[in-house]
Structure formats: C-alpha cells, structure tokens
Amino acid sequence: MKLISKLLRKNTSTARIAGFVLSNFIGLAIIAGGLQFYVDARSLWASDDSFIKTDYLVVNKKVTASNLWDGGSSEFSANEIEDIKRQPWVRGVGGFSSTDYRVWASVDQGGRGMSTMLFFESIPDAFVDVKGADWQFREGDEIVPIIISKDYLTLYNFGFASSAGLPQMSENIMSGIPLTLSLSSEDGSRTKRMQGRVVGFSNRLNTILVPENFMQWSNSVLGAGKSEENPSRLIIDVSSPGDVAIKDYIDEHDLEVAGDKSGSSASYLLKVVTGIVLGVGMVITVLSFFILLLSMSLLMEKNRDKLHSLLMLGCPLKEVAAPYVRIVVAASVCACVLAVACVVVMRSCYVDALVGLGAETGGWWQGMLAAIVITVLIIIFNVISVSRKVKSSWR
Amino acid sequence: MIDKVETIELDGMLPRVFVSESIPPSDVWKTSLVFKRGCRYLVEAASGGGKSSLCSYIYGARIDYEGTLKFNGSDVSGIGINGWQRLRRNNLAYLPQELSLFPELTALQNIQLKNSLTNHVPETMIEEWLHELGIDSRRDYPVGRMSIGQQQRVGIIRAVCQPFDFILLDEPVSHLDEDNNRKAAKIIQEVADSQGAGIISTSVGNPLFLSDTINLRL
Numbered sequence: 001m002k003l004i005s006k007l008l009r010k011n012t013s014t015a016r017i018a019g020f021v022l023s024n025f026i027g028l029a030i031i032a033g034g035l036q037f038y039v040d041a042r043s044l045w046a047s048d049d050s051f052i053k054t055d056y057l058v059v060n061k062k063v064t065a066s067n068l069w070d071g072g073s074s075e076f077s078a079n080e081i082e083d084i085k086r087q088p089w090v091r092g093v094g095g096f097s098s099t100d101y102r103v104w105a106s107v108d109q110g111g112r113g114m115s116t117m118l119f120f121e122s123i124p125d126a127f128v129d130v131k132g133a134d135w136q137f138r139e140g141d142e143i144v145p146i147i148i149s150k151d152y153l154t155l156y157n158f159g160f161a162s163s164a165g166l167p168q169m170s171e172n173i174m175s176g177i178p179l180t181l182s183l184s185s186e187d188g189s190r191t192k193r194m195q196g197r198v199v200g201f202s203n204r205l206n207t208i209l210v211p212e213n214f215m216q217w218s219n220s221v222l223g224a225g226k227s228e229e230n231p232s233r234l235i236i237d238v239s240s241p242g243d244v245a246i247k248d249y250i251d252e253h254d255l256e257v258a259g260d261k262s263g264s265s266a267s268y269l270l271k272v273v274t275g276i277v278l279g280v281g282m283v284i285t286v287l288s289f290f291i292l293l294l295s296m297s298l299l300m301e302k303n304r305d306k307l308h309s310l311l312m313l314g315c316p317l318k319e320v321a322a323p324y325v326r327i328v329v330a331a332s333v334c335a336c337v338l339a340v341a342c343v344v345v346m347r348s349c350y351v352d353a354l355v356g357l358g359a360e361t362g363g364w365w366q367g368m369l370a371a372i373v374i375t376v377l378i379i380i381f382n383v384i385s386v387s388r389k390v391k392s393s394w395r
Numbered sequence: 396m397i398d399k400v401e402t403i404e405l406d407g408m409l410p411r412v413f414v415s416e417s418i419p420p421s422d423v424w425k426t427s428l429v430f431k432r433g434c435r436y437l438v439e440a441a442s443g444g445g446k447s448s449l450c451s452y453i454y455g456a457r458i459d460y461e462g463t464l465k466f467n468g469s470d471v472s473g474i475g476i477n478g479w480q481r482l483r484r485n486n487l488a489y490l491p492q493e494l495s496l497f498p499e500l501t502a503l504q505n506i507q508l509k510n511s512l513t514n515h516v517p518e519t520m521i522e523e524w525l526h527e528l529g530i531d532s533r534r535d536y537p538v539g540r541m542s543i544g545q546q547q548r549v550g551i552i553r554a555v556c557q558p559f560d561f562i563l564l565d566e567p568v569s570h571l572d573e574d575n576n577r578k579a580a581k582i583i584q585e586v587a588d589s590q591g592a593g594i595i596s597t598s599v600g601n602p603l604f605l606s607d608t609i610n611l612r613l
Contacts, residue, residue: 003508007497309495312456313509314483314557317476394476395456 004310008323011302016295017327021335023288024378028339028371030281033346036367038274040351043360044266056127058206058258059250060233075230080253084236089243094124095231096207097215100223104182105196118181120146121207122215127235134199137214143195144181147209150201174198185222192222205235206258233258244268289378292331293385296324300389307393321383321390328382336375343367396478400466400486400560403430403453403593407462410448414461422611423449425462432560435584435594435605440613446597447492449613450563453595454489455479484512488559492566494550498539502530502549505538510556524552527578544570551579555586562587564596568603580604 061074076084076095085093099120106115128135134145157168169177179196202209238246247268250257300307310320344364351361405428409418418424423438424445430436440446451457452464455471464471474482483489496505502525510516525531528548530541538546547570554562562583568576580603587594596603 003500003504003511007500010499306497309497311480312454312483312489312491312495314480314512316480391476395458 004315004319005323005326007306007310008303008320009327010306011299012327013295013299016291016298017331020288020292020295021331021338023284023291024332024335025338025342027281027283027285027288028335028374029342031278031285031374032339032343032367032371034274034277034281035370036343036347036362036364037350038270039362039366040347040354041270041359042362044270044354044357057236057238057246058233059236059255060258062254062256064254075232076234077230081234084234084249087245087249089238089240089246090236091239092126092237094127094235094237096121096123096233096235097212097219097231099215100219100225101183101185104184106180106182107177108180119208120210120215121233122210122212123205123235125212127237128205128209134197135211137211137217139217143197144210144214145199146179146196147200147202147205148198149206149208151206152208153201171201183218183222186224190222192218285374285378288335289381292328292378292382296328296382296386297389300324300386300393304393307390311390311394317387317390317394321386324386324390325383328386329379332375332379332382336371339371340368343371397466397482397486399432400482401432402465402467403561404428404465404468405430405462406465408452408464409461410445411459411461413445421613423613428611430561430593430595432593433591435587435608436596436611437602437605437608438595438597438611438613439602440597440599442599444613446599446613447565450489450491450565450595450597453561453563454487455482485558486560488554488557488562490550490554490562490564490567492569494546496538496546496550496553499537501535501537502541502545503534505549506553506556509553513557515558516556521552521556524555524582527582528552528575542570544572544575547571548575548579551583555583558590559587559592560590561593561595564594564603566598566601567596569599569601573604576601577604 061076063074081093081095084090103118103120104115105118106113125135128147135147137144153169153171153174160166161168175198177198179198181192181194181196183192183194184190249255307320311317347364347367354361405423405426407425407427409424413424422428438446438449448457448460452460455474458472466474497508500508503521506521510521522531522534525534528551530545530548533541533545538549541549547567551564551567554564564583567583568579571579583594583603584605586592594605596605596608
C-alpha cells in the first residue's frame, strides 16, 4: 500500500499543513488555557472560604429626594420582598431589624471614659458569617455578643484614634474590652444596663449586629411597638454573584448594593474575560479547521485523476482515503499535543500564584479534555469530508 | 454478493447519446445479448460506435445508457460502490483504451499496485510475462517515459494480475505489431482459460489474435 500513499501524497503542500498545525495549535492552546485558568481560578469566588465573599448581597433602596419629601418609603413592602424571592438567582432573603429604643455605649479604659450613642441591627442567623459558641443570647444573659464591621475598626484606628491621641487597637484587644450598654425606651420610662462584647468583625456586613433573639427580646421589653415595621435593608443569598440578571434587577428597581462589591465584579469580569478568550480561541480553531478542510480538498482535487484510476483498479475506498486520513490525524494530533504541552507549562507558571491567593485549583485535565474533544471533532469532520471526496471521484 | 459472474446480459441496451440517432444494425445495441463465462468475444466497430462505452457500462464506470444490464440475471443497478470495488478486484478485469497507468511509477510498480490488491499472481510469473512481451529491460523505467506500444504491454500484464470471470479489453493491441499481438493473446487466453473466464475484446480493425471467438458487430 506504500505505492498508493506515494501516488496520493504527491502535491501535498507542507506549508499548508504546517499552517493548519500552527493555527490549530494556537486556537486549541487559547481555548484549553482559558478554560483551564477559569476552572482553576473559579474557586476564588465560588468557594465559601475564599476571601472574595459575594454569595450574599446587602441591598437597600436609594435614598432620593422623592422618598425623603414625598412621603415615599425606603422600606421594602411584603410584596417587594416576595418579588425578590421569586427571582431565579435568589436562594434566600432576610430582612434587617433595627432597635426600637435608644442605645448608649460607654467604655472605661484606664480612667479615660468614652461614650457614644449607638444602634443595633440583626439579621436571621443563617446569614451571619462569624459564627460560634459566642454568638448566643438567652433571656437573662448579661452579655450581648456584637459583630461590628471591620471598616469601623479601621476608621477608629486610622481616622479617629491617631487624631484624638487614643491608642490603636487590634481585633483581639477590641474583643477584650467590656462595653457598658445603656438601653432605654423612647420616653425613658424603661431602662436596662447590659454588657456588650465584640465577638467578630465582618467584611460583609456594614453594620453593628446583635443576635436575632436578643433583638426580639429587647424590642419587646423596651420598644414602642414599632418593631413590626418593614425592613429597609435586605440581605440576599444569591446563587451566582456574577449574574448579569442581578445587576439588571438592582438597576431596574432603583436599589443599591452595600458592602463588598469587588468580588462580584471580579467574578463577573473573570467570566466575561474567559468568554472573550474562549470566543477568540474558538474563532481561530474554526478557521484552522477550514484551512485543513480546504487543504485536503485542494490536494484531493489535484490528485482526482489518480483517485479515479485507483478506484478503477478496484482499490477499496478505505485504502484510497487512508493517506489523507493519516495526514489529517497526524496534523491534528500534533497540534493537540503541542497545545496540551503549552497549557501544562502555562499552568505550572500560574498555579502557585493562584494557590497563594487562596484558590482551590480545579482538576488539571479540563483544558486537556477540551483540546482532545475539539481535536477528535476536527478529525471526524475531516475524515467525513475525505470519504465524501473519495466517493465523488468514483464515477 | 456475487461470487462468480457467470453471465452478462444486455437487454435493449443503448448509450443515451444514440437514443435520438438512427444507428446501423447491431449485434449488441437494442438487442438481447448474453456474454457467457468461458467464451471469447470479439466486438468490432468503426470508431465512435460505442466500444469504450460498452466496456465502461459492464465495468460499472458509467451508467449513461437505456435498457438494462444484468449479472447472473440480476440488474446491476442494485450494486453499490463497495460491491463494484469487490467485483473489480475479483470478477472483472479491464484494460481501458487510455490504459490509465500511473506515469510516475515504473512498469513493475504499476503491475504490483494492481497485484497487491489480491496477490493473485506470483512475482516470477510477472517477470516471465515482462520477458515474453519484450519489456523486461524496461521494468524499472517510469511508464511515462515509455512508448505507447510498451505501455500497452504493461497494461495487458497489469490487467491479468487478478482473479476474474470476464476480462474486458478495449483495443488492447492497437499499437502492437503482429508478433507482440500474438504473444499478448497467448498470455491472455492462458490466464483466462486457467480460471474458466470469458474474454470480451474490442477493435477497430486491429483485433487481438484470439482463437475460437464469437464475433459481434456493434
């Protein structure tokens, strides 16, 4: 069968085949590399333990002139909350409850007393990201656990403390300082004195948070009965933080997202960039596929008389197609192997950096699998095209 | 699947190009004709009479005809590409008028290419035939550099390098002298007889010197 190969490979253009291998390699490397990077970097926002925490959104209505002066409300009605719950990207919704009484907090530190008016808010416990045995309150307890925004500590340390000549505090020191809380009802008729203790600092919750059951108890004891009011801030557990639908919904309903938005932007950006990269890779791959298809067609067209003569001799169709199938397979496999090798090298360059950022890198084989699947498809389509061309030369 | 082609039947067959023309009386076209395995047929005609067409139709290379063509009584239109390829390897040998040799291959390579499909003929036999037809000194020459007469002899040897029930020879000796004609006829008859095969040979006045032929006029 060497003679058949010798006959049919005449007119083979090495330059065209090399052109295919190069372009297919580039296309496959971009697709496989992009996909591999996406798989590896995805955990940066998908994992619960990562530093980009975006599973929860805190939203409120925009404060505008109309809801200030026209009696419009910045609260969410039951209907509005129901509507949010119905959105496909929502896993759960919780409302912020606030105190219905006054709170004064004072610190006595080495004789230098300091006191300030405060507020508390609470959200359903399921949404709290600093949990533990400390996050408990039972009726009769003297100590109220509190979670404050990390931003407040930063504001104190770098804004207030340095200008007021007060000592800076670490999270640990802050947690150790007893806060004296004076709670009093609006009219001052009922009061309570309690101890407050900071048990955690949240990146995500831009508030001063107390346990939900403390809020219910204290409002029932000290409140003026307004605690049934609708919440003005909601915490939403979302299934995919980078989803465009979320942004559209937020814009459409004039809402604002509070807290850390960088994560969702980053994840959205990563998806968009991955999409663009994969798109570019796909275009290059499709073009390279056509280069191979046209090269083989041209080659077979040039050798059409020989194909016909071989078939007239009674050569089986498979044997006549074999030299071309071998070129297709060899060139495609060559491009695939180069692309996979390229991705392996690329991955070894970035994987340490990603792990350093806290990513749980995905499997190493996804990019490779994509390259192999695309290569198999390219081979199948070209083999079909070669077979059809051989058949068309038969009569 | 056809094991042996015992008969080739032409029933009212006519090349489409002749349909609107009046053709002279013919033993082949628009008649009922049966070619039997083991018999020798000499089909003679003026040029343009459709000899090459007849061979192409029987070999499955063309289908531009009216009427029906049957092998062993069944219509050939039911035979697919792979079926025809099998027939061409095992049942039908064909030497086209234009020879269809590969000019860049040597005489021996051209013959081996065909023989490699079935390995029907031993190498020594090929060498012997090359010697008999006086082209053994040219066996390693590219066919493209040989004379038409030499190429015709290469084509004849290639045609018999397979098992067959019928061999179709389209003006096989048009460029051969009488001596080579006789030698070629001897080889072809021997090979055909050893398999009990039929021979269908065409000519425009320089027929292959076969013995005991049934002569047909196109």
